[in-house]
Amino acid sequence: MDNATDEPARASYRRSAGSPRGEARRRELLAKITDDVAENGLVDFSLRRAARAAGTTHKVLLYHFEGAEDLLRQVVVTLRERRIGNALAAVAGSPSTLAGRVRAAWESLRDEETQLRRVLDQAMGLAMYDPGRYAALGRHASQQYLPTLMAFCPQLWPEQRKLEVASMILATLRGFLVDLLTSDDGAGAAAGFDALLRAVEREEAAP
Template identity: 90%
Template sequence: MDNATGERAGYRRSAGSPRGEARRLELLAKITDDVAENGLVDFSLRRAARAAGTTHKVLLYHFEGAEDLLRQVVFSLRERRIGNALTAVADAPATLTDRVRAAWESLRDEESELRRVLDQAMGLAMYDPGRYAALGRGASRQYLPTLLSFCPSHWPEQRKFEVASMILATLRGFLVDLLTSDDGSGAEAGFEALLRAVEREEAAP
């Protein structure tokens, strides 16, 4: 991956300009599509520039560097995952248990490329936290609001946070199991146990 710290000297950011922001989003969408298809291995500003049909200097005008660009790409891919889950949940009954089931089915059946890239991002955060910690920290902050919204509206905020955090951590573990096991039977069995725990939470006063 390029170290853009020195390269970006002399380039100004496009933030604040509507035209510049529109161009940034256009570039980001093209690069995100490339990463979704080809993964994070050998990601660099120059590879991103080729995917976007521009130069790495243009990217440095719109982004702070390779790591900033990577963070925004991963954020965009997580937004795709959240959007897919919300679409699935929209047709589910209003109970937390049914919403969690629908979200899990969306995660379980999502395109393998998307899951692979997001797993790679978490791997980078664990392998080199000094450089990529934001990729790991950002995941919980990005996913939790959706899970909080699934919880019954009358629950106290602390209870919502506790239950949503339990669901998030458990589902992320199941996704790792799906990635590393042959048939996914362990994840499915564990998920049924999670649903029973969620049902007990919903039934509690």
């Protein structure tokens, strides 16, 4: 990843902070770069590649972002927001039970574009294999997903119970998504998901 020009630009980072025009420009750049990463993945990601995708220069990117790692983090956050938005749209028409919401969310995740799934798994791989530089990619994943899963839970549950159940669901669905990417055993993931649903239904029925 290209970091050679990061340091001199830090003093000018977000000079347009608070400016509606500057923020609009930052969002425009981020959207173009996010589309490029969604299509082409994270391999060989750099400021210069991002600049080409956005139709600008790496110096302009350093005006709006701290550097390559900050930009990559924001791209991944944006892709996760897209995933969550797709899942919420699917859940909107589902039964109002926790199990019904989890099923609808899983079907959205299972059927999403393979490339999107692959890119987000690449981000988690970076967090695991180079935590010194990319730990934030892993931490932010749970911070993004857990509030949505907690909102699926019955409103009367204590927050700690919501967190525990949401954490179980998140960890399990992550495993199924990896399995779908790395093997052709869709039947195994489907059977595992049915077992997860039974566990969720038992939890929901418990006092």
